[in-house]
Amino acid sequence: MAERHPQGTRVLRRINTAAVLAAVRDADGPVRLTELVELTGLTRPTVTQAVEELLDSGWLQQHAAEPSSLGGRPAVRVSLNGRAAPVLGLDVGPHTVTAGVADLAGEQLAVTRKPVRRKGTTHLLAVIDAVTEEALAAADVTAGRVAMVAIGTPGIVDGEKGRVLFAPSIPGWSSIDLVDHLRARFRCAVGVENDANLAALAVAHGRDGTLLAVQWGERLGAGVVIDGRLHRGAGEAGEIGFIRPPGHNPRDDDGRGPLERTIGAEAITALARAAGGARLDTAADAAEVFAAAADGDPAALDVVDRVARTFAEAVAPSVLVLSPHAIVISGGVARAGAVLLDAIRRHLEDLTLTPPALELSDLAEHTVLTGALRMALDRVWRQRLAT
Amino acid sequence: MAERHPQGTRVLRRINTAAVLAAVRDADGPVRLTELVELTGLTRPTVTQAVEELLDSGWLQQHAAEPSSLGGRPAVRVSLNGRAAPVLGLDVGPHTVTAGVADLAGEQLAVTRKPVRRKGTTHLLAVIDAVTEEALAAADVTAGRVAMVAIGTPGIVDGEKGRVLFAPSIPGWSSIDLVDHLRARFRCAVGVENDANLAALAVAHGRDGTLLAVQWGERLGAGVVIDGRLHRGAGEAGEIGFIRPPGHNPRDDDGRGPLERTIGAEAITALARAAGGARLDTAADAAEVFAAAADGDPAALDVVDRVARTFAEAVAPSVLVLSPHAIVISGGVARAGAVLLDAIRRHLEDLTLTPPALELSDLAEHTVLTGALRMALDRVWRQRLAT
Known part of the structure; x- marks a missing residue:
């Protein structure tokens, strides 16, 4: 076997310590050294050395020893020190x-x-x-x-x-x-x-693949996450609020983007008031418009369909270019539920080759x-x- | 120091062999073992072992020994065996x-x-x-x-x-x-x-960042490359030919996508013929339309501007969502040169927040x-x- 270079040894030691730390983190409760030997495939002396190093640096904490059932030495148990x-x-x-x-x-x-x-x-x-x-x-x-x-x-x-x-x-x-x-x-x-x-x-946590995560309230933004990593591109990826719907007049500039001015929560309420009808005349916010649509109010259903079509037309080109596995919608408008989601799905099917899964985020707050x-x-x- | 586990040793050996192979690949011509020790930071015995392994497997080839200037043993030189x-x-x-x-x-x-x-x-x-x-x-x-x-x-x-x-x-x-x-x-x-x-x-080779590489001829497609890796998404990323321009009639379906039917090379020629005028009546293909525009023919300039606007409107949403560092255009239409590129750039500046660099590919063939x-x-x- 070749002589070992100090640099290689240091690298190997860091790999081993990292493996032990990751094994403790992923374990369910405190673990014994014997278990760590099994989980990591490393030898007992290597595990012992790594655990000592991690106890010293404070990343692991030691638990009261459990008496061995065989009457031998009590087993040392360690767990992650979250603090x-x-x-x-x-x-x-x-x-x-x-x-x-x-x-x-x-x-x-x-x-x-x-x-x-x-x-x-x-x-x-x-x-x-x-x-x-x-x-x-x-x-x-x-x-x-x-x-x-x-x-x-x-x-x-x-x-x-x-x-x-x-x-x-x-x-x-x-x-x-x-x-x-x-x-x-x-x-x-x-x-x-x-x-x-x-x-x-937050929405993409624990999910693989390509995700377009949309925040839809008064403002309208998105983030692109690819295999758990944020895609930033040249710097401003996900700015769907600034997509310009066809026929939009770019001169009404108030700092908001054209798409959020057209189908943000505030705009949805305005669209409903303009459409009129028994339920919509008194709609105080977008939530009431969606509630009316869910109840089958024809004028409200028409507004929701127009909002869904505008959204689908805005994101369809990115669905074709980015090919996300899923579009997940969070924010106030996500509370609209199935009535909006179904309408968006219908329009995306018409506008793309293979429409992605369409979901509402289950993260309520924060x-x-x-x-x-x-x-x-x-x-x-x-x-x-x-x- | 801890006892070393056989698995760790095997990993270390593979890391070392890979480091030596990469150093030979990136070197300019045959290299001596002494140089490899310097380039990799590994010890001479480790380098020797890796080189022997790589000569055995055929990835490296040995060159005629160079007589040492100090009169010592002639130095062994190796290089990549491309075959x-x-x-x-x-x-x-x-x-x-x-x-x-x-x-x-x-x-x-x-x-x-x-x-x-x-x-x-x-x-x-x-x-x-x-x-x-x-x-x-x-x-x-x-x-x-x-x-x-x-x-x-x-x-x-x-x-x-x-x-x-x-x-x-x-x-x-x-x-x-x-x-x-x-x-x-x-x-x-x-x-x-x-x-x-x-x-x-091919276009992205040697470039970092996010790239939208467009192939624009009779057909219109694209590929997304992020830091040198092809982005596939759920499977069909880059299908810009299927973006539907506003007002497009989806019923003329012939297997081509809506955008390629509207601004593919064939469609550009048809647009020019419909526009008419001295130069355009006889335009045989898209190249002649672009040539007329480059010469300042007003009708041709108008056609090019419409084509550029349709392209910019189709890709602008993806520019906002993906935020590419550059859009590079290859294919027959890329031969249009500055007259098309300038028009697209003008429209993208209007439709996006920070327009990406816009380039023509310098890869001519294959x-x-x-x-x-x-x-x-x-x-x-x-x-x-x-x-």
Whole structure:
């Protein structure tokens, strides 16, 4: 056998330690060393060395020894110490800021939320600081222990530089160096990402294939996730709100995109009022329009069909180019349920070759925050298990 | 230090051998063992063992020893033996079949081409066999040595099963098990891929980022390549020919997609004839329409602008969703040059947030074949260097 090079040995050791850590993480409760030998296929001395290293660095914790049934030495058991590297997630919107802390196992330790009462970036940054403080306190985690901070915000984000390039819904937001502001308190990496992209990551968690995850409320955005990884492209992938429907007048520019101006929640209510009829004249919001359609109201069904057709025409070209396995819709409009989904499906069948599966997200709340925590955890784990 | 497990040792050995092979491949000409020690950071005994293994398996070849300038032992030099694993590529079209053989370094050893004179799959398979035979003979490679066969064909292809699912331009084609037919002669893996996808791989070679590579002639297709890898999605990514332009009548169905029926090369000529005028009345093909536009003929410029607008409107939604770094156009229509490209760029600027770079491919001929050879080589190398 060849002489071994120190560099090769170090690599092998990191591979082994990572394998042991991954085995403990994926196990169901505390595990004994004997089990780890079985799970990893490594020798007992290698497992012992890796466990010692991981106990030293705090990633594993040791449990009270279980007396051996054979009367021998009590067996050492270890489990993941979720608090070794907790992560902080933030969902920064024009009206609310939500913060959450999760441990390494993905368990949410705390979630706090505060309204944004005044315009201006000074106030917004103060709200961010306050809600962060509260979440850390509630989770009993100090800023110095946080392993990664991930922030979701509307607008176009330069993920690499962590800058908000364009965010018409939060005036002044693109002039702030958010990463610099947070780095003053945290010693870890700080990531910024478009909120629809983070929602897409949350929706795509545990799914393979290509996914178009749509956020549909007042605003309309999407994220593309390919085999669990966010597709960013040149920087602004998923901006479906800016698709221009045929015949749309591009001059009514108010910062919103043409498609969200045409079929966002607000536009759906306006369409219904314009259509008129007993049920629609009094419809206060999109939810009531969908409820009327579900009850069989012909005018409401017609509005839903027009909204579905406009949506299907807007996404059909991307279905042909990207060929997603599924389109998953989250956000307020997702509460419309089957009446909207069926209509979109019918139009997509007409407009594409093989229409993708069409689903409503079952993530009720905090989708952006869940995505932010997901992104942070993915990075922390990827870094820790990288070999 | 921990006892080493045999499995870990085997992994380490494969990593080392792969590192040595990659270093030889990327070197400029034959290399000495001393150079390989420097290039890989491995010890001399490890390099020696890897080189012996690679000489045995035929992937490396040994060169005449160079006498050492210090009067010591002559230094052994090795280089890649490109013929250790040659690959075969095929471009199967309705009118022509082209075959090519490349060596491991990507050098094309032979390219042959034959017309398809009669309809029917029996004749087409006979042409495929004949052109393959000729290419192998010209390259002096036996079928048994071929490491991978990759075939490009129009239509929708199930890449995993290697079946053509839908190919209206070659009647009967989807009923043939092409992989089975070729496996009878070759002992290696046989891959089938959509021709526009292979052309995209060829165009994307050596480029990072997200690329939408458009093939634009009588037919209109595209391939999506993300960081050098073909994006397949659920199976039929890149089918831009089937995007339906606004106002298009879906009933004129002849197997071609709505967009290719509207702005394919044939449709461009028809549009020009309908527009009329001194230059356009006699335009024999799309090339003459573009030439007239380049000369400033107003009617021709108007036709080009309409074609460019229809193309831009069709791809704009995918630009917003996929955010490609570049759109590269190949095929007959690419010869139109700046007059078309400028018009498309103008419309895309209006329809998207940050328009991607827009380019014409500089691959003149054999784009699909080049892509087929590329795909085959990528797989052979990936398999060989996998650790």
